[in-house]
Amino acid sequence: MDTPYMNSRSPPPLQHPKPTHPAYPPPEPPHTPGRSSASSPYSQTGRLSMEADGYTRYSSPPVGVEQHHHQQPFHGTPQQQQQQQQQASTSGYAPQGVSGQMGGSAHARGFGAAGPNAPMGYDTSGFGAWPGMNDATAQMGVQFGRSAVAAGHDYVEKNLSRYLPLPLVKTCFSVTNSYVLRKLRLVLFPWRHKPWSRQVRRGAEHGGVDGWMAPRDDINAPDLYIPTMALVTYTLLAALARGLQSRFKPEVLGESISSAILVVILEFLLVKLGCYFLDVRGGGGASGVELLAYGGYKFVGIVATVIASLLQLGSAVQFAVFFYTFCANAFFLLRSLKYVLLPDRSSAMSDVASAPSLSHGQRARRVQFLFGVAVSQALWMWWLSRV
Amino acid sequence: MFYLGHIFYVALLFTNAIAILSEDRFLARIGWSSRGTPATNSGFGNDPSYDAAYGGGEGVSMKTKAINLIGAVRTLMRLPLIVANVVVIFYEILLG
Numbered sequence: 065m066d067t068p069y070m071n072s073r074s075p076p077p078l079q080h081p082k083p084t085h086p087a088y089p090p091p092e093p094p095h096t097p098g099r100s101s102a103s104s105p106y107s108q109t110g111r112l113s114m115e116a117d118g119y120t121r122y123s124s125p126p127v128g129v130e131q132h133h134h135q136q137p138f139h140g141t142p143q144q145q146q147q148q149q150q151q152a153s154t155s156g157y158a159p160q161g162v163s164g165q166m167g168g169s170a171h172a173r174g175f176g177a178a179g180p181n182a183p184m185g186y187d188t189s190g191f192g193a194w195p196g197m198n199d200a201t202a203q204m205g206v207q208f209g210r211s212a213v214a215a216g217h218d219y220v221e222k223n224l225s226r227y228l229p230l231p232l233v234k235t236c237f238s239v240t241n242s243y244v245l246r247k248l249r250l251v252l253f254p255w256r257h258k259p260w261s262r263q264v265r266r267g268a269e270h271g272g273v274d275g276w277m278a279p280r281d282d283i284n285a286p287d288l289y290i291p292t293m294a295l296v297t298y299t300l301l302a303a304l305a306r307g308l309q310s311r312f313k314p315e316v317l318g319e320s321i322s323s324a325i326l327v328v329i330l331e332f333l334l335v336k337l338g339c340y341f342l343d344v345r346g347g348g349g350a351s352g353v354e355l356l357a358y359g360g361y362k363f364v365g366i367v368a369t370v371i372a373s374l375l376q377l378g379s380a381v382q383f384a385v386f387f388y389t390f391c392a393n394a395f396f397l398l399r400s401l402k403y404v405l406l407p408d409r410s411s412a413m414s415d416v417a418s419a420p421s422l423s424h425g426q427r428a429r430r431v432q433f434l435f436g437v438a439v440s441q442a443l444w445m446w447w448l449s450r451v
Numbered sequence: 452m453f454y455l456g457h458i459f460y461v462a463l464l465f466t467n468a469i470a471i472l473s474e475d476r477f478l479a480r481i482g483w484s485s486r487g488t489p490a491t492n493s494g495f496g497n498d499p500s501y502d503a504a505y506g507g508g509e510g511v512s513m514k515t516k517a518i519n520l521i522g523a524v525r526t527l528m529r530l531p532l533i534v535a536n537v538v539v540i541f542y543e544i545l546l547g
Contacts, residue, residue, distance in 0.1 A: 322454045329458065340520065341513050 236288040254396040291360020302451040331359045365389030369449040394438035485522045
């Protein structure tokens with residue numbers, strides 16, 4: 065009745081950082097079993113000194129049977145002895161102060177209560193040491209598992225936010241009517257636009273750089289609204305053009321949007337590969353979402369070309385519209401991707417990691433790559449505007 | 452024309468093509484082996500030239516970057532490629 069309670073108490077939950085202290089040596093039995101006749105006065109003195117501090121608890125030997133025989137006449141002493149043994153066996157690696165206090169209280173409880181049925185208490189406590197060990201290891205396992213689960217959760221969160229940056233996507237969709245109109249005009253007539261640099265958003269409290277401004281506040285910020293709407297419009301217009309030629313099938317929708325998405329993905333991969341080969345760190349401040357947005361602005365020109373071809377104005381006008389939209393889009397991309405590939409000007413977005421060490425050859429290569437990206441718009445736009 | 456499934460097939464085949472490049476028989480013969488380069492063979496960052504090569508950003512040529520990319524694809528995409536190939540093969544057998 066009392067011994068299970070005592071056994072549940074004697075491996076206290078404070079002992080569970082056991083394996084983290086391997087520096088404490090396991091308790092040494094102070095006397096051999098051959099000297100077991102002298103163990104009774106020793107344990108008496110040990111018990112007395114144990115009341116002061118719990119250090120001499122470790123002096124109890126693992127020779128409990130002989131001590132049991134010797135100390136059977138003493139009232140309650142075997143209980144104390146097995147208590148000592150249990151402490152010595154369970155808390156072999158424990159920090160001594162903690163286990164000393166806890167074991168001291170448990171010993172005082174067992175000394176008063178479980179005296180007469182000492183052998184039974186000995187047996188049950190001998191078994192009780194094993195649930196004590198299992199409890200400690202189970203707690204340690206639970207703690208380890210919890211930390212592992214937390215680490216896995218953090219890993220998933222970090223990678224999910226890295227590969228699918230939801231706040232960035234939400235920022236890219238925060239547009240206004242005036243922004244959309246101005247941005248469309250900028251994409252189609254980018255020649256006279258003057259400040260091409262994006263504005264940074266300052267942190268409220270310390271004035272540090274806190275990312276780029278949202279598109280609703282900055283005309284130069286890339287958004288995803290116009291590319292998405294232009295993509296859908298292109299798909300519907302391609303289907304309409306097929307319908308006007310009375311060649312419409314329902315597969316036309318899937319084909320046109322698949323080829324459009326293929327173009328977007330290919331260009332995105334090309335730009336990412338170029339950034340890797342040209343050693344542009346982290347896209348130079350632009351994420352993949354913004355690269356997708358920049359790649360999607362070509363659909364505005366494609367839509368204009370398709371509309372010009374729908375109006376049946378002749379192939380010369382159609383080609384002129386295509387050429388003009390290509391030039392405008394290429395110029396727009398040259399100006400906009402410049403801060404991605406050439407972050408060398410001392411902009412407020414302090415990307416100092418890659419900015420200062422840009423040699424002449426590297427800069428020339430980046431300019432060539434930027435020019436190649438801008439010129440390759442002709443290929444994509446020509447392929448997509450043939451509906 | 453193209454569909455999204457075809458885009459996936461094209462990406463899968465290209466990744467297969469990168470991952471299937473033999474280290475001994477092909478890449479070492481054209482001098483693109485990742486074993487000869489000390490910066491890529493250093494393991495987990497115990498070579499100080501690793502940090503010098505990747506922290507400075509100047510001394511890494513495009514060839515080294517391409518070798519690193521091939522090695523990364525071969526190492527990282529092995530298991531996903533096995534799974535994706537098995538899935539696509541069964542899909543094509545059953546429904547194609």
